[in-house]
Amino acid sequence: MKLQNDLGEIRISSEVFTAVTGSAATNCYGVKGMAVRSTTDGLVHLLKRESMAKGVKVYYNDDGTVAIELHIIVENGVNLTAVCHSIMSQVRYVVSSTTGVDVSTVDVYVDSVRF
Template identity: 35%
Template sequence: MKASSLNTHMGNISIDNEVIAQYAGTVAMECFGIVGMANVSIRDGLVSLLRSDNMTKGINVELNQNKKLVLNFHVIIAYGVSISAVADNLIDSVKYKVEEFTGLEIEKINIYVEGVRVID
């Protein structure tokens, strides 16, 4: 189990990285222009849209040696929106809400745009 830990005056709090990824994915899906998380198959070179129950496969959570989080998002965005505007919105929303939720500081959020989809 990979977990991020936080030491408080009352003891140690350990948060599983899967929980952080699930919460970050939920926040990301609320952002305008995000269609979903992407699953990248390195072997086949294919990108597929993940359903909401598997969205954590498109998010990688790491705790670096400074005890700060690094989040990597593999996303599919909506056709016709500004990629930089969507990325800025995603970074701002996720950084604020995940830091508030976990109490851990985020050092970096990397966004990999894996595809574009037309939304009906």
């Protein structure tokens, strides 16, 4: 993403958005971690901290905002609606305050529940 101002240009890579988003999401209560669905066996796998960016997709909109898609694994027994709303709010706030880019949407997909 490229941001212009009167002082010059700022370029923010996709890796920054995915790292900030993954960190904000996994710090929320009830989240076990980021998820990825295996293409070989179709199973959902819990990602390690080093590779949690695979569970995040960032889409750049024409109006200068970003749309974020998260795939997560949650703990058993938590209120899924409350956890997802918490993630949406936290991710939107952290990404906006860290990068200065507005977040248009945050879509959360619960891929699995872990015991």
